[in-house]
Amino acid sequence: MIPDDPRLPAAFLQPGTASFADFIAAQAPDLLPGRRTLPRGNAGDLAPHGTTIVAMTFPGGVLLAGDRRATMGNLIASRDIEKVFPTDEYSAAGIAGTAGLAVEMIRLFQTELEHYEKIEGTTLSFDGKANRLAGIIRANLGMAMQGLAVVPLFVGYDLRAARGRIFSFDVTGGRYEETGFHAVGSGSLFARGSLKKLYRPDLGVDDAVTVAVQALYDAADDDSATGGPDVGRRIFPIVHVVTAEGGHRVDAEVVAATADRVIAGRMGRPDGPVAPLDLPGASEGGLA
Amino acid sequence: MSTPFYVSPEQLMKDRADFARKGIARGRSVVAVQYADGVLFATENPSQALHKVSEIYDRIAFAAVGRYNEFENLRIAGVRLADMRGYAYDRRDVTGRGLANAYAQTLGTIFSSGGEKPYEVEIFVAEIGESSDEDQIYRLTYDGQVADEHGYAVMGGASDVVGGYLQERFTSGMTLEAALRLAVSALGHSESEDRTIAGSALEVAVLDRTRVQPRKFIRLSPARLETLLAAPAAPDSDEPPVAPPA
Numbered sequence: 001m002i003p004d005d006p007r008l009p010a011a012f013l014q015p016g017t018a019s020f021a022d023f024i025a026a027q028a029p030d031l032l033p034g035r036r037t038l039p040r041g042n043a044g045d046l047a048p049h050g051t052t053i054v055a056m057t058f059p060g061g062v063l064l065a066g067d068r069r070a071t072m073g074n075l076i077a078s079r080d081i082e083k084v085f086p087t088d089e090y091s092a093a094g095i096a097g098t099a100g101l102a103v104e105m106i107r108l109f110q111t112e113l114e115h116y117e118k119i120e121g122t123t124l125s126f127d128g129k130a131n132r133l134a135g136i137i138r139a140n141l142g143m144a145m146q147g148l149a150v151v152p153l154f155v156g157y158d159l160r161a162a163r164g165r166i167f168s169f170d171v172t173g174g175r176y177e178e179t180g181f182h183a184v185g186s187g188s189l190f191a192r193g194s195l196k197k198l199y200r201p202d203l204g205v206d207d208a209v210t211v212a213v214q215a216l217y218d219a220a221d222d223d224s225a226t227g228g229p230d231v232g233r234r235i236f237p238i239v240h241v242v243t244a245e246g247g248h249r250v251d252a253e254v255v256a257a258t259a260d261r262v263i264a265g266r267m268g269r270p271d272g273p274v275a276p277l278d279l280p281g282a283s284e285g286g287l288a
Numbered sequence: 289m290s291t292p293f294y295v296s297p298e299q300l301m302k303d304r305a306d307f308a309r310k311g312i313a314r315g316r317s318v319v320a321v322q323y324a325d326g327v328l329f330a331t332e333n334p335s336q337a338l339h340k341v342s343e344i345y346d347r348i349a350f351a352a353v354g355r356y357n358e359f360e361n362l363r364i365a366g367v368r369l370a371d372m373r374g375y376a377y378d379r380r381d382v383t384g385r386g387l388a389n390a391y392a393q394t395l396g397t398i399f400s401s402g403g404e405k406p407y408e409v410e411i412f413v414a415e416i417g418e419s420s421d422e423d424q425i426y427r428l429t430y431d432g433q434v435a436d437e438h439g440y441a442v443m444g445g446a447s448d449v450v451g452g453y454l455q456e457r458f459t460s461g462m463t464l465e466a467a468l469r470l471a472v473s474a475l476g477h478s479e480s481e482d483r484t485i486a487g488s489a490l491e492v493a494v495l496d497r498t499r500v501q502p503r504k505f506i507r508l509s510p511a512r513l514e515t516l517l518a519a520p521a522a523p524d525s526d527e528p529p530v531a532p533p534a
Contacts, residue, residue, distance in 0.1 A: 005397060006393040006394075006396075006397055007393050007394035007397040007398065008365050008369065008390055008391075008393070008394045012364075012365035012368050012369060013361045013362070013364070013365045013394075014361075015360075015361060015364065020368075020371055020372075020375070023368055023372075024372060024375070027372070028372065028376070031372075031375065031376055089501075107375065108375065111371050111374070111375045114371070114503075115367065115368075115371045118342070118343050118344070118367045118371075119364055119367055121337070121339065121342075
């Protein structure tokens, strides 16, 4: 190509890849999050970190929720960061880890899904989407080893399987399907313990929102990096629900009302709802 | 040693233009019609898989006539350009004008370069704004010329006949049903007869600013088309259009 040719570069007109990430890797590699070389040392303390994300399936869909805190060492970097994003109409991702990189990766992933859809005229399969996200995470391994790890939680409604699904990832791009519920981030141990006791597979959407808020409350209770409901500023978790009709963010007022109920309950019993000691009967089925 | 024949530049360009025009005139027409809530594209296309109208970005759509492989390349280039710009900057920084310019430069350079066959395509780039005053329809021809169209636009096959039909009947601020009915009857119009095109043989898509999602492009399925076309016709010009111009 002649450099001063005013037409679109030849690569743009070349048929071939339907992947946006592959295209910019060839055309504008500096735009890719994983392609930068860092000086030696640990960069983990330089940037804000996002914390706890929880997800659970319910009949007909899946729910994803995240707290609103970002921390930088012992400081709170942000009280109202958003860590739960719709990635396309039927999927959403929540992020834990280095906030700046994570937001950039989600943007890349959103563009990737939309780009594929526009070029191919059809959407990727749900597993295909999860594998693409795994590839984006894997490309960041070098930075993860220097303290800038990003670990997402990916959920969506699989139209072919007709159910909500959850995928978790590790920094090497490992991709694991979770059944029922899962949590990632610094408060995830406590959130998962809470979910274990509160989750049941037949939850309705409203109850699922309550379980998510309870789990995030428990995470914030024991993990200083997870933000609890901020009553003074009225900052509450972000909850995203995906069903066969598509995804939507649960109305902030609904979440606020749920959080108020949860807080009121904790005034009486700070440790939250009591789970029954008896094992559920065989007819009810075990928890996933 | 043989002397090459002299061909005047005028003749050379005219030959290339005739070649491109002939290729374009073989295909069916595509019409774009502005209505109250956006822009509607319609064409007769029996294929459900090979599209002539497609989404480029949130508020931008692309329609083309001519050689499929050539306009498909242009479409993909447009999607790549728009997605790259939207990713590097912001979604709002992707504009129809920028895209139309890139296409115009590309088509113009190919047309006037001696070594390549000119593209046998004509394309629309349309962008919707907050209101119908801000909607834009650009029509680009094989030689890279850009025309800014208002209200309606036609390209391909019998564009003059279809355009004449639209010119007589187009009013601004139509409903979706009215715009669809006008577009479909215009496509079926020829000097000798007026055909009725079945919903299954139509490809119709709209940029609809009332959609909640940021992506405003939507294809109308054959079932939806049948419903819209079967809806009782709106009373004639006695009543004001749905959104009277302010």
